[in-house]
Amino acid sequence: MVTEGAGQAVVSPPRGPRPMRPTRVGVVTSAARDKTIKVTMSYLVRTRKYGKYLRRRTVLHAHDEQNQAGLGDQVEIVECRPLSKTKHWRLVRVLEKAERGPTR
Numbered sequence: 001m002v003t004e005g006a007g008q009a010v011v012s013p014p015r016g017p018r019p020m021r022p023t024r025v026g027v028v029t030s031a032a033r034d035k036t037i038k039v040t041m042s043y044l045v046r047t048r049k050y051g052k053y054l055r056r057r058t059v060l061h062a063h064d065e066q067n068q069a070g071l072g073d074q075v076e077i078v079e080c081r082p083l084s085k086t087k088h089w090r091l092v093r094v095l096e097k098a099e100r101g102p103t104r
Contacts, residue, residue: 021080022079024076024077024089025076028073036063038059040058040060063089078090
């Protein structure tokens with residue numbers, strides 16, 4: 001990129017490719033809101049003192065533009081700019097659809 005300075009051209013060095021944004025895989029626990037899903041990621045943590053394993057989870061809100069994810073689906077989400085107070089993730093793709101029984 002060339003810009004005109006005080007009588008001389010200033011050349012900025014070319015920037016490399018952007019670093020990869022963090023991605024996560026989780027299960028949709030709520031799809032009740034329009035264009036928003038709630039994704040839960042569960043993991044185990046070992047206690048230092050007793051060596052027991054504790055279940056922990058992280059709940060993230062993600063933007064789903066086409067409302068394509070449903071309850072129980074396994075999805076991949078990527079970090080993005082803040083879209084609202086709690087929504088900082090965006091849906092990339094649905095990895096696996098959940099089996100849904102007959103509805104009344």
